[in-house]
Amino acid sequence: MNATEPKPTEEILESLADAKSVFIVGCSGCPVGCDVGGEKWVDEMTAAVRGAGKDVTGSALIELLCNKALVGIKLGRIVEQVTAAEAVLVGSCGVGVQAVGNMVARRTVPALNTICLGDYQGLWPGEERCGECGECVLAYTGGLCPITLCAKSLVNGQCGGTGDNGECEVSPDHPCGWKKIYDRLKELGRIDDMRRMIDPRDARKRAIPDAIRRTTRYALEVSEQEDPAPASEE
Amino acid sequence: MSKLQQQLEAGKFVVTGEIGPPKGTNIEPVLHEAEEYLKDNVAAVNVTDIQTAVMRLGSMALCHMLIDRGIEPVFQMVCRDRNRLALQSDLLSAAALGIENVLALTGDHVVMGDHVQATPVFDLDSVGLLAAISNLEAGTDMGLDIKGNPNKLDGVPKFFKGCCTTPCSPTPEAQMIKLEKKVASGAQFVQTQAVYDPGAFENFMKMIEHIKVPVLVGIVLLKSAGMGKYMNRSVPGVQVPDQIIQRLTDAPKEDRAKVSVEIAAEIIRQVRPICQGAHLMTLGWDHCVPGIIKQANLT
Known part of the structure; x- marks a missing residue:
């Protein structure tokens, strides 16, 4: 399971500031376990967005937003509602936000912060990876994660290491994450998003919070993932 | 106020040089080069910070030694090796040692160097x-x-703060936006990545016209045709035009250094009207600095 916590409503509304219309996508997978998913969350967000004077063109609840194929199928059925919106607000881990961003030609805005659980990447991840940094910036990076795509996890734009073919200095096989973000923002007509100053990261949010480490659920999930250690014969 | 800042503010076309600390403690050769060829020819000398992630003696120590020899340093700082505690601490240390110019850089990734x-x-x-x-x-x-509340300092440093940009990047607009953010965060001067194509540099300078900080064009001395080809292949954001590589190929071996200097001086002469200075990166060929300055008519 991916652990998520809600961003403050003011922060969500700030990242939607220039969107007059919003489509809302909730995940009924992991976030439900953290009390930030499901129908209740979609209703609350719809009310908050409408309360800020914006039009909500529709909403959808999808079982596992990390499953890009499922996202494509489900949103494909209501594509008019999605494309009628200027931005898509997504309530899921960073993998889900990026999966939605890859499926719709719209700006995707995260409503949640993904908390570190030890680089667990959802149940059906595609190429999207979430850095579990707890301070999701996908609203300003074209729905592409700079923490996982950039070799240096830079948050304020590319360094000087972008090659002529858009490759990163670390390897010809590693595309520059910020070149990807730049290209996506260009497609979305949102280059100004790159001008947003992003503060240095808070490393505490990157560590697995003690509160989560102490839960039974965490103990169960971690013990399920790990092979039982062979008995030592010391 | 540093000499570098004074000269830029006075509107002088400013030349800076660059030295790299040794891998080891044998500092005499590099200090000798700096005294012999840079001291009287440039406003300030950059000291690289574990350049290309190849472990070396530290930038701050060598900056301090330059000051002792009457040479003004530019303390380069990369973000690759130190967290915010160490970076801030080193800035205070640098200020206490009399270092006035700082160049803030991201830094090459560790996999580029010798401690992967x-x-x-x-x-x-x-x-x-x-x-x-x-x-x-x-x-x-x-x-x-x-x-x-933010912690208060007992004694406050003052720096002339610089940054880098890559004019010949495949995404100049992205470079421009990052430069805007650097200047908004306090950058007061720019030293660019290597430029070999005055046309591309001019386009970039037009693009960043609204950013009001002095720009020193980056000049990396091309020592050979092979180095030019290597840079085209392996150094991001640097394009060496074929005709420059051809000139070095055609030059007889004994004339190669002369041709290298000519090429560097030509580029400076061409871009001089559109920028505020030149940053000479001679990669150990510091003895070429006086020649470049003379041929670029900067004396």
Whole structure:
């Protein structure tokens, strides 16, 4: 399971500031376990967005937003509602936000912060990876994660290491994450998003919070993932 | 105020040089080169910070030794090796040692160097580092006291803050936006990545016309045709035009250094009207600096 916590409503509304219309996508997978998913969350967000004077063109609840194929199928059925919106607000881990961003030609805005659980990447991840940094910036990076795509996890734009073919200095096989973000923002007509100053990261949010480490659920999930250690014969 | 800042503010076309600390403690050769060829010819000398992630003696120590010899240093700082505690601490140390110019850089990734197993830090990016320097100058660090207020410093540093940009990047607009953010965070001058194509540089300078900070064009001395080809293949954001490589190929071996100097001086002469200075990176051929300056008519 991916652990998520809600961003403050003011922060969500700030990242939607220039969107007059919003489509809302909730995940009924992991976030439900953290009390930030499901129908209740979609209703609350719809009310908050409408309360800020914006039009909500529709909403959808999808079982596992990390499953890009499922996202494509489900949103494909209501594509008019999605494309009628200027931005898509997504309530899921960073993998889900990026999966939605890859499926719709719209700006995707995260409503949640993904908390570190030890680089667990959802149940059906595609190429999207979430850095579990707890301070999701996908609203300003074209729905592409700079923490996982950039070799240096830079948050304020590319360094000087972008090659002529858009490759990163670390390897010809590693595309520059910020070149990807730049290209996506260009497609979305949102280059100004790159001008947003992003503060240095808070490393505490990157560590697995003690509160989560102490839960039974965490103990169960971690013990399920790990092979039982062979008995030592010391 | 540093000599570099004074000269730029006076509108002089400013020349800076660059030295790299040795891998080991044998500092005499590099200090000798700096005294012999740079001291009387450039306004300030950059000292690289574990350049290309190849472990070396530190930038701050060599900066201090330059000051002792009457040479003004530019202390380069990369974000690769130190977290925000160490970066801020080193800035205070640098100020206490009399270092006035700082160049804030992201830094090459560790996999580019000779300690590929090392942890890449990047706790701050270059924008965050510039903001941290500005913060220190305002008398506070990045931390908070128990009441949640920024910690106050006992004694406040003052720097002339620089940054880098890559004019010939495949995405110049993205470079421009990052440069805007660096200047908004406190950068007061720019030293660019190597430029060999005056046309591309001119386009970039037009693009960044609205950013009001002096720009020193980056000149990396091309020592051979092979080096030009290597840079085209392996150094991001640098394009060496074929005709420059051809000139070096055609030059007889004994004339190659002369041709290298000619090429560097030509580029400077061409871009001089559109920028505020030149940053000479001679990669150990410091003895070429006086020749470049003379041939570029900068004396």
